[in-house]
Amino acid sequence: MEFKEDEILQKRGKSTEIQSICSEASVFSMPNLPEELITEIMLRLPVKSLLQFRSVSKSWLSLISTSHFVKTHLLLSASNKDYIHHGVISKPSNTSRGVKDCSVSSLLYDSVPESFELDNPGKNPNAFPLLVGSVNGLICLAINLFYGFDCFIIWNPSIKKYKKLPYEEHIVPYFTFGFAYDEFEDDYKIVGIFPIYNYASLCRVEVKIYSLKSDSWKRVKNYKGAELLGDSAKFVNGKFHWLDKHWNIISMDLAGEKWEEVDQPCCFKGCGFLKLGVFESDLSVFCNYAWTHVDVWVMKEYGVKESWTKMFTVKSPEDSGGRIFYPIILMSNEGEILLKFGSRFVKYNPKDDSIRYLDVTKLAPCLEVQIYVKSLVCPFY
Known part of the structure; x- marks a missing residue:
């Protein structure tokens, strides 16, 4: 044959x-x-x-x-530029108990893309899952209950395998997280930032890291910065990245657990507010200007302030209604940008500066989204 x-x-x-x-x-x-x-x-x-x-x-x-097959399959799937092995997982609202999945190729190429409800392992009449992050096909969920935080779950929806992580008794109601794969230690890790308050005043910020390999938490003691904003961390160049309440970009090296402030252009300080993202493996920043437009900047050479480059300026639709653009999800082979505007998916074409709303079947307005690659990875049994 x-x-x-x-x-x-x-x-x-x-x-x-x-x-x-x-x-x-x-x-x-x-x-x-x-x-x-x-x-x-x-x-x-x-x-x-x-x-x-x-x-x-x-x-x-x-x-x-075999592990070799699983890793090679993951590499080929992740590098496929038609995104036929990728999905976008979304959490519809703060009060939603479920998560939805939509094929990336469907969003890019189908006239009427469709989403599907995922039978997530954290689904509970009293639970509200938060999307912490995605890496190598694994999704990390933080499960909130009406009366407070419950647990984390690391989950591969493609093979329907998951692990409920040990409960961390010191976790507080206000937190931000990051989820990543540590290549040096061949380990999946979650970092949690927990501000501790006393009568509405910030006393301290606790930082803890969970290791899937050791199945345990440990405390990181050297964070002395300001309180971080609530968005999940962006993982670039072996480091987690957050914004603090002063709009500074704060990084934590996963291997050395060291904190640094990432240099940024002065023009970032003049915009309304920032959003961090990852654009083609580079750290990116969305500078939102009073709901009129957003500038998309990318750090072309990590750690070099002069390498910050403005890639696009996307104008907000006239009927923006106070909605904002969120970081780029991906760029298609044709150069179109898939991103989220308010609670909806849109495609932006830099060639003619056009924006097209995507009406996804069975998808309620969504607050959080994560792109993931469908894989056979199963680091827990």
Whole structure:
């Protein structure tokens, strides 16, 4: 059987075509294909198909279960520029108990994209999940109850596996978090920033880090800065990044647990307020100007103040109604920018400065969004 891989990979529907070829070959002629080719085909299949193909034979189960296969599949899926293996998970509102999922390729290419309710492990009549972050296909949720914080959950929605983290008794009602993968220690970590108040006055800020590998929390004692804003951290260049209440960018090195202030251009101080983001692996800042427009800046060379570059200026629609732009989710192959304006998804085209609202079926107005890649990663059992 002749398999023209390059031709298939050039098409947007390549995953479906490869899946069809793989299914047919498994029935008729797969035993005659070289093992290397079988592996190359499987590495480009979606997670849903791979979960089904684990039942075909012991050899396929063994192949799909190896750490090398899981890591290579993750790398190929994450680097696919058509985003066919990516999803956007969203939390509709502060009072919503569920989370929604929408395919990124659907948002980019379908005329009527559709979202789906995810059966998240933190769903509870009295619980309200918060999106902490996403890395390597894992979603971190902070579960709030009516009467206070309950727990964290690290969850891979693609394979329906999750871990409820040990309860941290000193967690307070007001907090901000970050979630990342520590490549040096091969470990997933959560950092939590907890301001401690006494009669409405800030007494101190406690910082704690959870390690999935050790399944435990520890305290970081060297933070002496101002209170941080409530947005989840942005992870760039091995560091978490937050904004403090003075609009300074504060970073914490995950490996050394050291704190620094990131230099920023003077023009940042003149805008209404800032939002941090990640644009094509670089730290980005959204400078919002009184609901009239937003400037998108990117730090091209990390740690170099002079490398801050203004990439776009996006004008707010005339009917903005006080809504603001949130950091870029991604850029498509065609150069269109997918981002959130207020509670809705929009596509911005820098070529003609146009904005198009995306009406997503079954999606209520959303407050929080996280992009994730669908993967086989399962660091907990």
